[in-house]
Amino acid sequence: AAEAHAEGAASDASVAFGVSAAEPKAKLRVRGYVRGAALSAERLIHVPGLGDFAPQRVTVLRDPHEISRKIANSRDEMCIDTSAQPEERVLRRNKLMDFEYEAEADELANEQTWPSNDELAAAERRRAGRSQGAKTVSAGEEYAAGWEPSDDDADDGEDGEGDGEDMEEQEEAEEIGMAGSAADDDDDHQGSDAMDAEALGEAEEEAARMELLRMRTHRDEDARFPDEVDTPLDQPARTRFARYRGLKSMRTSPWHPQENLPLEYAKIYQFENWPAIQREVLHTQAIEADEETEAAQGSFVEVELWVPLAFSELFGIGGDIDADADAAATAEADTGGTLQGRNALLVLSSVNTHENRLSVVHFTISLTAEAEREEITLASKQPLILHCGFKRLLVRPIFSEDNRRSTKHKLERFVQPNRQSVASVYAPAIFAPAPVLAFLPESAAPLALRNVPVASGSLLGVDANRIILKKIVLTGHPFRCHKKKAVVRWMFFNPEDVRWFKPVELSTKFGRKGHIRMPLGTHGYMKCYFDGTMVQHDTVCMNLYKRAFPKWGTSTYRLV
Numbered sequence: 001a002a003e004a005h006a007e008g009a010a011s012d013a014s015v016a017f018g019v020s021a022a023e024p025k026a027k028l029r030v031r032g033y034v035r036g037a038a039l040s041a042e043r044l045i046h047v048p049g050l051g052d053f054a055p056q057r058v059t060v061l062r063d064p065h066e067i068s069r070k071i072a073n074s075r076d077e078m079c080i081d082t083s084a085q086p087e088e089r090v091l092r093r094n095k096l097m098d099f100e101y102e103a104e105a106d107e108l109a110n111e112q113t114w115p116s117n118d119e120l121a122a123a124e125r126r127r128a129g130r131s132q133g134a135k136t137v138s139a140g141e142e143y144a145a146g147w148e149p150s151d152d153d154a155d156d157g158e159d160g161e162g163d164g165e166d167m168e169e170q171e172e173a174e175e176i177g178m179a180g181s182a183a184d185d186d187d188d189h190q191g192s193d194a195m196d197a198e199a200l201g202e203a204e205e206e207a208a209r210m211e212l213l214r215m216r217t218h219r220d221e222d223a224r225f226p227d228e229v230d231t232p233l234d235q236p237a238r239t240r241f242a243r244y245r246g247l248k249s250m251r252t253s254p255w256h257p258q259e260n261l262p263l264e265y266a267k268i269y270q271f272e273n274w275p276a277i278q279r280e281v282l283h284t285q286a287i288e289a290d291e292e293t294e295a296a297q298g299s300f301v302e303v304e305l306w307v308p309l310a311f312s313e314l315f316g317i318g319g320d321i322d323a324d325a326d327a328a329a330t331a332e333a334d335t336g337g338t339l340q341g342r343n344a345l346l347v348l349s350s351v352n353t354h355e356n357r358l359s360v361v362h363f364t365i366s367l368t369a370e371a372e373r374e375e376i377t378l379a380s381k382q383p384l385i386l387h388c389g390f391k392r393l394l395v396r397p398i399f400s401e402d403n404r405r406s407t408k409h410k411l412e413r414f415v416q417p418n419r420q421s422v423a424s425v426y427a428p429a430i431f432a433p434a435p436v437l438a439f440l441p442e443s444a445a446p447l448a449l450r451n452v453p454v455a456s457g458s459l460l461g462v463d464a465n466r467i468i469l470k471k472i473v474l475t476g477h478p479f480r481c482h483k484k485k486a487v488v489r490w491m492f493f494n495p496e497d498v499r500w501f502k503p504v505e506l507s508t509k510f511g512r513k514g515h516i517r518m519p520l521g522t523h524g525y526m527k528c529y530f531d532g533t534m535v536q537h538d539t540v541c542m543n544l545y546k547r548a549f550p551k552w553g554t555s556t557y558r559l560v
Helices: 012-017 117-131 139-145 158-176 182-191 197-224 263-267 274-287 311-315 369-373 495-500
Strands: 003-006 025-036 045-047 051-053 055-061 069-072 078-081 300-308 327-333 338-342 347-350 358-367 384-388 391-395 398-401 408-412 421-428 435-439 455-462 467-482 485-489 506-508 513-520 525-530 540-547
Touching (some): 012 051, 045 300, 051 300, 274 455, 358 435, 384 421, 391 421, 495 513, 506 525
Parallel strands (some): 003 025, 003 347
Antiparallel strands (some): 025 300, 025 327, 045 051, 327 338, 384 391, 384 435, 398 408, 398 421, 467 540, 485 525, 506 513, 506 540, 513 525
């Protein structure tokens, strides 16, 4: 039989983690036992693979499988004592947990100034004049136009961050093999009518093997030369790396967690101390327990809720399956038909307080023995299916190092073998403890790893202030050396970039520390001074950092 486990709006998040009002639904009835904690009719219920739903009706029933006590009567005959059986009752619901996963964002909260009415009126006149083909613009109107972004600047970020961000995304895709040619090769093979099915299968296997080999090559290169990038030749380095900054020490240098946050942070909830909040919620739920609104542990209950019709795809329920005594769930569609399933184990779990709030959730994971044997490569922002406790999420996590000695953690492009990493995603908060298993989507998993976990771990915590820094290393080579002085080339290619990055500290692979004195010539050469004698076969490095965030809108409970 199915088991009901109690454990711990109209927005994009509501659709991703709940149900859409416009989506066709069916009524689902589930009968089973309450395990763990009490089951409340006032909290949402999570259906694995679909999301959170509001219970329409929760009924406590007589246990059909309870071992009845037999007592002897005056005639030495045995009879059944049913006095211990609870009466059937419907749980009362005074209130219901909401579906507001996202916080109400105030897009103007970061504004420091606000234009006056005269400036707004001048901007409106300028906009009207532009639409009428006016060619003369006054100085005041030019000033007022500064408050209104033009169409050409709509896609640009601060300090030219827009183009740099697009280029960075493209370069990251090339680095981790996300924009490979395997998919194009597959489309070409599938579009060829001359190839038979066997040849097409061989071509797909060869393309998948080449994609796996390319990913493995990038991972090995990242392990040998971590974070090293080339300075672009087609644009200034001060433009390409405008969002990066130098740190004297990644572990001890200050970095405020509320600095330069993305707009998505206005839509999430930032919990100051998640373990303390979890303890408080569980304590409050225990002392406010009400038998009229909750079913105690061990009770046999029937839960009714509306679920999407995609429920049948996940649990193999369809109209062509006959019902029998072992039916685990029955869904009555709006059309009057009945969708029935047989022997489909379904585990429902209650959503605790604050578990319907979006935040930044972190998991510790490491590759499994099967994944290492198949030499699987997991890259940042690669689709994964996470089984966390009773919940399943389709996510694109970013990985970082698991460093408990610092408040700043370095972004990792790949999950390296024999090393534990931290996966971070935007997702509803989850109570600990919660073990985690990571699976590849069926379309991307090799045949040997379908339905086999590629990584395992546990929930680390819910913390929006965890600082994840992406590190890049610009390298140069000593051209001439004289004691502690050196002329370095090939790190930059124009003197303006040398002056821009002059405050950043330099280091070498032989352990020297130094700084830039001045640019030399017009080709990016620079004079540098170090704390020890320089040798010509050393390599000069400059470490730059910027904060990285998970990708918004890539996490969902919906697997179908």
